[in-house]
Amino acid sequence: MVSTLSFRVVTVCLLAGLLGRARAEETVKLDDVVTHADRATDSPAVSSGLAGLATDPLHFPRGATLIGEDDLQALRVTHVEELAPLIAGASDAPPYGLTGVPWLRGELGDAAQNGQRKAFNRNVFPVSFNSVEAVEVVPGAAPVYLGYTNGAGGLVNFITKRPEFGREQTRVSATYGSWDERRAQLDVSRELAPNLAARLSVERVDNGSFYRLAHEESWDVYLALAWRPAPTVRWDFSAEAYDADYVENPGTNRPTQALIDRGDYITGSSVQNGGAGSYFGNTFAPTGTVRLDGSQVLLAPSDGATARVYTVQLTGAGESGAGHVVNRTYFESVDSDKSAAYRFYSLVPLSYTLENRTELSGATELAGRRHTWLAGLAVRGEKRESYVDFFNEAINAFDLTMNPETFRLPRTATKFLQPVPGHAGGFAVPGGRYGSPASVGVSQTLRSWLGNAGLFGQDEISLARNLALQLGARGDWISVRAEDPMPLPGYVPVRDHLGKFLPAGSASLTWSPAPEVAVYGTVQQARAVESSSSSGGFGFTGNKLPEVLFENQSRLLELGIKRATAKNRLTWSADVFRQRRQRTNARFGLPDEILVRGFEAQAAWRLNDAFTVGGNFALLDAHYLNGPLPGGIATAPQFSPTVPSDNSPSYARGNYRLPGQPRCIANLQAAWVRPQGWGLRVWATLQSEQNLDLFGLVRIPPQQTWNATLVYRFRSWEISGDCLNLTDTFNWRATSSPFAGGDLVTRELPRHWRVVVRYGY
Secondary structure (H helix, E strand, O other), X not given: OOOHHHHHHHHHHXXXXXXXXXXXXXXXXXXXXXXXXXXXXXXXXXXXXOOOOOOOHHHOOOOOEEEOHHHHHHOOOOOHHHHHHHOOOEEOOOHHHOXXXXXXXXXXXXXXXXXXXXXXXXXXXXXXXXXXXXXXXXXXXXXXHHOOEEOOOEEEEEEEOOOOOOOOEEEEEEEEXXXXXXEEEEEEEEEEEOOEEEEEEEEEEEEOOOOOOOOEEEEEEEEXXXXXXXXXXXXXXXXXXXXXXXXXXXXXEOOOHHHHHHOEEEEOOOOHHHOOOOOOOOOOOOOEEEEXXXXXXXXXXXXXXXXXXXXXXXXXXXXXXXEEEEEEEEEEEEEEEEEEOOOEEEEXXXXXXXEEEEEEEEEEEEOOEEEEEEEEEEEEEEEEEEEEEOOOOOHHHOOOOOXXXXXXXXXXXXXXXXXXXXXXXXXXXXOOOOOOOOOOOOOOOEEEEEEEEEEEEEEEEEEEOXXXXXXXXXXXXXXXXXXXXXXXXXXXXXXXXXXXXXXXXXEEEEEEEEOOEEEEEEEEEEEEXXXXXOOOOOOOEOOEOOHHHHOEEEEEEEEEEEXXXXXXXXXEEEEEEEEEEEEEEOOOOEEEEEEEEEEEEEEEEEOOOOXXXXXXXXXXXXXEOOEOOOOOOOOOOOOOOOOOOOOOOOOOOEEOEOOOOOOEEEEEEEEEOOOOEEEEEEEEEEEOOEEOOOOOOOEEOOEEEEEEEEEEEEOOEEEEEEEEOOOOOOOEEEOOOOOOHHHEEEEOOOOEEEEEEEEEO
């Protein structure tokens, strides 16, 4: 951990070291705001790995959002949930206040790096954007040729920074804002030889928080190398090390309509000061109400989390007259430890992910038709080990108005806990059942191994000059072994093995009535798995690996139109979709089916080099189909002091509206930013009412958030001041956890400010 003084010294040194390079007569044009990601076009091109055969966004037959580096800088995107204003249909409701993957079209998505799926990180650790140059988002399940995912909401692809041949640059930035937000970054790119280039990016974060006892500290170091041994061959290598100390902020417990409307909180406890009620059932005797400002959250001084993440990726691309070959290798290692006084514990001492994918592509004439094809093989291995206790959480038993030091659930009130071997003070629930009649559902204490081989192919058939049919298919063979790493004394560890085959397919028809316009229709059936949210591994139910963990499905129908003018001066797209998702409940082997229908649109118009306007809009209807069945997601009823909060409920079946999802979301942006001088940027998010609980007994009303940035550019410098939530609106967001449901809610940040200084040459 680096002290505040050390942080300031690092920041000053980074800035001072660059001052000697500045010359008064130099004028450097800093990047303008754009809407779509512009990648370097070094030959041979190394694609992002997400769109398959599509050579440009216009002809990719799905709704997609491409977010460039300038957009990430302009809106100060430093966390995954902050991407939401840039994505049509995205929500920023993080599970327990920590987001590793986005919430797209009412469902958790998945994350990839340069087209290769990362280890699942629902809410294990915050994602660093130090290495990220651009982001691609495909909502509504990933493209079929990439294979199965965790969650069927869609895929976010993080495109990492690459050095550029023939261009050397150095950028440094420093940020200071409300509640001691501090961030500094150095980004250097150099051509080391005519065929070798390197890029180094280092970031230090040391943030306080509006929320009581919350913080985030991290170091991230990213190195990228590019090598061109021949004009038609390119290799890209990257390595990243991330070390973070943070908290998982669950937000405010006991949400009622009075809390949402006025901040009125019900006091009383079954845990502190000899209060009455049930620890395990989260019930208590109310003693009154008090007004909260939202900064009081369910955190104790001892709560904390750490993560160490290492990633390595190697991508090689080559071209010849016969076609194009790309080989991608990705490795990720995660070590994380997280604990909370309200009795949540998650230790992941080991998480390895290794994937290799080879793609061959080309074009040929067959039966009088031109076929543009892509085929390949992907192999993947995962090893996970985790020790978890979410069974004993007493979310509503604690009174946030009392001393946070007293947020302690007595050990005498817990069930099934065993000490974690080799970790003093760590207690978790065993992954197997050893003579106990009770069940804790899907265990997250596990040691699992996954092996996966997938064959895939795409064929784009030219039916006419402006009409093309694209067919895609993939088959995945999966083998999983698991054992309980923490059996009860005297018992043999529970072990099991499971093999599955997961097929997927898609068909798309694209018509281009004009060079600037594409109309498409896509049908797709994709697969998703239900892995542990703490590690991404696979645990037991009833001492068995349930097959239903691998039977989640997505059936999608999407129709859309896109337009992109020359040099992307005006781009817009619109689509309608119908997606039926089946998330099978492993506790009972029964499906929760959700039907999502909607309309999405996005547009950007660059009137001139300085003035840009744009935004996106989504209309979404998400409902359970004759559900939810027992243990369905977000199924807690309205909070009540005298009714236990049940993690395995059983409610009458019905077409319930999906909690935590607004029906309408609109995001607007406008910027007038010149290469030199003053500029202004304004952006806003507007959303309709949303149900906090399954039954809509507590509702978050329509909300809006307005933000503004004043920019001044001179020579090689940019100084900007942000005012966020400038109307100081009292907003809330759901804590969209599969288990918490209506038990938690988080106040959005009140009005706050931030100053960013950037220098580049």
